[in-house]
Amino acid sequence: MAVDYSLMEKEELIRLLNRLERRAKYGLHFEPQSENFLDASSHHTPRLRYIKDKHIRGNGPEHIFIEGENYHALQVLNHTHKQRIDLIYIDPPYNTGNKDFVYNDTFVDTEDSFRHSKWLSFMSRRLKLAKELLKNDGAIVISIDDNEFAQLKLLCDNVFGEDNFVECIPWKKKTPKGVPPRNMMANTHEYLLVYQKSSEFRFIGIPRDPSQYPNDDHDGKGPYANAGQNLKSTIKSQDEVFTITDPNTGRTFTDTWAYSEKELNRMIAENEILWPKDDTGQVRAKDYLFGKRNQEKALPSEWISPYSGRDESFPNVQKNTEMFKSMVPTDAQFLNPKPINLMQYLISVTCENDAIILDFFAGSGTTGHAVMNLNAADGGTRRCIICTNNENRIAERITYPRLVAAINGWKQGKNTVLGTNAALTYFELRYLENKTTADETYLNLRDKHRGITMLKHHAFEVYHLQEGSASLDFVIFGGAESTGPVYSVIIFNVSSIPDAVAWFEKEGIRENVHFSVFSYGTFAYEDDFPETELAYTVSPYPEHYLVSLETTRKIGG
Numbered sequence: 001m002a003v004d005y006s007l008m009e010k011e012e013l014i015r016l017l018n019r020l021e022r023r024a025k026y027g028l029h030f031e032p033q034s035e036n037f038l039d040a041s042s043h044h045t046p047r048l049r050y051i052k053d054k055h056i057r058g059n060g061p062e063h064i065f066i067e068g069e070n071y072h073a074l075q076v077l078n079h080t081h082k083q084r085i086d087l088i089y090i091d092p093p094y095n096t097g098n099k100d101f102v103y104n105d106t107f108v109d110t111e112d113s114f115r116h117s118k119w120l121s122f123m124s125r126r127l128k129l130a131k132e133l134l135k136n137d138g139a140i141v142i143s144i145d146d147n148e149f150a151q152l153k154l155l156c157d158n159v160f161g162e163d164n165f166v167e168c169i170p171w172k173k174k175t176p177k178g179v180p181p182r183n184m185m186a187n188t189h190e191y192l193l194v195y196q197k198s199s200e201f202r203f204i205g206i207p208r209d210p211s212q213y214p215n216d217d218h219d220g221k222g223p224y225a226n227a228g229q230n231l232k233s234t235i236k237s238q239d240e241v242f243t244i245t246d247p248n249t250g251r252t253f254t255d256t257w258a259y260s261e262k263e264l265n266r267m268i269a270e271n272e273i274l275w276p277k278d279d280t281g282q283v284r285a286k287d288y289l290f291g292k293r294n295q296e297k298a299l300p301s302e303w304i305s306p307y308s309g310r311d312e313s314f315p316n317v318q319k320n321t322e323m324f325k326s327m328v329p330t331d332a333q334f335l336n337p338k339p340i341n342l343m344q345y346l347i348s349v350t351c352e353n354d355a356i357i358l359d360f361f362a363g364s365g366t367t368g369h370a371v372m373n374l375n376a377a378d379g380g381t382r383r384c385i386i387c388t389n390n391e392n393r394i395a396e397r398i399t400y401p402r403l404v405a406a407i408n409g410w411k412q413g414k415n416t417v418l419g420t421n422a423a424l425t426y427f428e429l430r431y432l433e434n435k436t437t438a439d440e441t442y443l444n445l446r447d448k449h450r451g452i453t454m455l456k457h458h459a460f461e462v463y464h465l466q467e468g469s470a471s472l473d474f475v476i477f478g479g480a481e482s483t484g485p486v487y488s489v490i491i492f493n494v495s496s497i498p499d500a501v502a503w504f505e506k507e508g509i510r511e512n513v514h515f516s517v518f519s520y521g522t523f524a525y526e527d528d529f530p531e532t533e534l535a536y537t538v539s540p541y542p543e544h545y546l547v548s549l550e551t552t553r554k555i556g557g
């Protein structure tokens, strides 16, 4: 209800004015908008349901697909992957007003006076949770266009800190064609907004191309390029002129130079100069492939050469669409995925080849496909976690079949495209209704916590299970991290702990074992573990998960 200032006492008005004066005058202001599910979340607990039939087993890295609401997926990931993610890429709804952004089950249109506030509330909640997942040297890259660019920049300044803004990369996505717009400027680009978790982040530059370094004197300095670096200085004064001599021809060159006389004489003596063929040519330093301070070239901030659309090697949208359609024959109205090459380039220049990459607006799964392609190309062990809801049944009709095709290969016209060595675990994000007492809620999670444990410990195969008289005693899962095998044990019945430890002793397994012990509180029954050579860690469940959920509710709102 609007305040009637005419009814206020003078002192009250002065107090109000003083308060308004003190308020921040610069920055992002929006009206926080609630999301329906937030109410429901207070009496429901998100869980992951492992879908065995959709598990694609393979020799390569195990990727994760979570179908469901990304806010809750981020809550789960705050328990399983806090500070473990190298790169987050997202391509959220751009809020064009053209049926792309659903808020509380309704499309937001341009007439909605809370249009920007709704989008900002939606993004703010998710970005705050996403930030907690990044490693210190990690970064988040967000696709966006003019509809929300300005709002997103200010929001990210708030969430990640202005100092952690890295770059706003314009990406040219198309060439102008068709009827020109009324204002005679065709919009052909959008942006990739990059924020780092901390100053430890750096891009991986562009590797130098060895074919550009065809010469070698076989003196241990390695190959060098044809065109060297001009040694003339344009900034030194005429007082600093001196003469150098080509020892092979005796020709002299008098000028101001980029290096001191002593250093140039050293370079001449050590054969590091490319001398010109005649007096008018330039004296140059040999440009050695391995002599660089940085082994890579810095990336240009306008993208993406060669994927900017200016270059022949850029797959135009039609080619990308052809590939997409042949992977997923469908009539679904989702024909605007990001180009796979754009995603491959982005990932390859942003993180190492053993990185964990998260996309929580995964749509058709381009990020997952790109990660698989990169691993196939360079033998990397990147792992990808992708999450998307099932809007228009996209998860079941497009995302999952596309990733299966990327793993197994597919037919494109007359060609067969080879698959990639990868595996995929599929989870549905679902909810457990909280019970009236805490103990009942804990008991409810006793048998419904497996998915979360599988994800946290990256162990997806049941290696062994022991049945008790009435229910399961324990389950042992196995998996493979890039560092080697890992094991995760869920203990349902505390009295079976010695049997579970004995299983590892019998199998000759000595390390990388984690026990999650069901408990109604913070105790993990450490005293019930027998003396053993086994190197293990232990934690109670579901306590840590429930505490983490509470924390994320405070962070995400």
Ligand SMILES: C[S@@+](CC[C@H](N)C(=O)[O-])C[C@H]1O[C@@H](n2cnc3c(N)ncnc32)[C@H](O)[C@@H]1O
Binding pocket: 068, 069, 070, 071, 091, 092, 093, 336, 337, 338, 339, 360, 361, 362, 363, 364, 365, 366, 367, 387, 388, 389, 390, 391, 394
């Ligand atoms: C713009 S598309 C992403 C396209 C993707 N980059 C690609 O190349 O296919 C955004 C996707 O996020 C999904 N999405 C929107 N809101 C979501 C939410 N709250 N939780 C999970 N997914 C969501 C939409 O269904 C849509 O498929």
